[in-house]
Amino acid sequence: MTHPVDLRRCRALGLTGTAFLAAGGETAGALPVRELLTPASPGAALGLVVVYFGVVLLIAAWALLGRLIHGSAPPSPRALPLVLALWATPLLLAPPLFSRDVYSYLAQGAMVDAHIDVYSYGPSHLGGPLAEEVAPVWQHTAAPYGPVFLATASALSALTSGELPAGLMGMRLVALLGVALMAAALPRLARHCGADPAAALWLGALNPLVLLHLVAGAHNDALMLGLLGVGLVAALGRRPALGAVLVTLAALVKAPALLGLAAIVLLQIRAGRTPARAVLTTAGAAAGTTVAATAAAGTGYGWIGALDTPVSAHNWALTSLLGRATGALLERLGSDLAPLAVPVWHTAGLALTAVALLVIWVRLRPRPVYALGLSLAAVAAFGPAIRPWYALWGLFLIAAAAPSASVRHRVAAVTGVLALSVMPSGGPADPGQLVLAVSGGVLAVVVLWQAHQAAQAPALGRAA
DSSP states (O other), X not given: OOOOOOHHHHHHHHHHHHHHXXXXXXXXXXXXXXXXXXXXXXXXXXXXXXXXHHHHHHHHHHHHHHHXXXXXXXXXXXXXXXXXXXXXXXXXXXXXXXXXXXXXXXXXXXXXXXXXXXXXXXXXXXXXXHHHHSOGGGTTOOOOOOHHHHHHXXXXXXXXXXXXXXXXXXXXXXXXXXXXXXXXXXXXXXXXXXXXXXXXXXXXXXXXXXXXXXXXXXXXXXXXXXXXXXXXXXXXXXXXXXXXXXXXXXXXXXXXXXXXXXXXXXXXXXXXXXXXXXXXXXXXXXXXXXXXXHHHHTOOSGGXXXXXXTOOTTOOOHHHHHHHHHHHHHHHTTOTXXXXXXXXXXXXXXXXXXXXXXXXXXXXXXXXXXXXXXXXXXXXXXXXXXXXXXXXXXXXXXXXXXXXXXHHHHHHHHHHHHTTSSOTTSSOOOHHHHHHHHHHHHHHHHHXXXXXXXXXXXXXXXXX
């Protein structure tokens, strides 16, 4: 007899997982420089084990919740945002986890507040305590973010007077606002696409990547996706101009959301507008929003030229990996073409992305939300830079618009792998850290198995 899964167990297990995450992050997270421990120290080692113990518990809770949602007595979609809030609660006061990008956000906000051109200078130009917190690889690089996000970061800098703890909390609250908008948009998008709202919330909002990277990591992708989601909802509600404004605001946080304007156009055409009118309406709203937001932020249009900022020498995007491998091979062969390998592969990746987008939009024109999700997934997969949280760009909309459960299951499997792919400090892992991380995960599996066996024993006894 199989022990039934219920919502209480899912809530408790996920909460336990994020509580361990927060506790381990106190010594192994992306801490301020003055609080950093050496990776070999006992505190950092124990924290790493605890973090990965928590990650595996969270993944298990999410998988069990998915089983419940796809079962005979699924929970109401209204119950799931409460589960998300419960799981996120321990992370609110935790240090940043899995990335140091939030420190870059704060430094860039302080630069805008100090009238320093963030599109020409890196955080090192700011100097001071905030700049010292930025990862070395980004110290001298310009900001790739649009004026909406930089204006938000600047306002936060002024509000917190550059104080680090207050700034970190402020950035996390901004990310939480984005996650809340995502959770609000998903059920409406799912109903429009003929999908189960509860399943969409499970995959698109309660996803471990959302909790690990958008909440714990406080990434601005949360705000981009939240604005994109509510913009699409507005367009589906026959308010295309408002939808175009919101999607443009999302793109002025991070550029990939710009593809959402294509979905806005198609939704208008499907509602009966002529293609010319749909394009003009969308383009006019987008242009007006861009000009107004840029003027209000006072940052200018330099972000367009700074979009290659995320490309670093050790980036693990597919085209970067192939470029480095090709370059190493050419060096061994003594070829002078080795330095061109990475740029050529990056160009090939961009060309492949363009072809993929064309095919997607031509074939899936009647399903613009799904087409947009696949397009954002292609941009993340074949672009010159990738991070685990970039997977959420496409996943968010695929969760609402995927045509079958099998697609969602495959996407969920990828999520489970990506959730385990980054160290809590945000830095590269050495062999010793990998052993500790695996040990934490294995310990969680053992505990889960023992708990499962203990739960099965009474049920088997009653059956006998």
